Amino acid sequence: MKNKIDVNIINIEEIVKIFKEEEGVDLTYEEAEQVSIFLSMLLKATVKCFLEDNFF
Numbered sequence: 256m257k258n259k260i261d262v263n264i265i266n267i268e269e270i271v272k273i274f275k276e277e278e279g280v281d282l283t284y285e286e287a288e289q290v291s292i293f294l295s296m297l298l299k300a301t302v303k304c305f306l307e308d309n310f311f
Contacts, residue, residue, distance in 0.1 A: 267291060 265273075270287040274280045282290070 265291065265294075 267284060267287045270290050271282050271284075274282050274287070274290075
């Protein structure tokens with residue numbers, strides 16, 4: 256059985272807002288974009304590691 260996986264994308268404006276509200280840090284658009292890229296890479300690596308550990 257295949258499950259549909261829904262991943263919500265956080266846009267750059269939301270990243271800026273989160274850092275401002277939670278940490279009091281003003282990010283530039285470029286910095287927020289780098290955070291987004293990092294989170295995407297982290298997610299891919301985590302899923303790959305999980306799949307390798309549990310299915311192979």
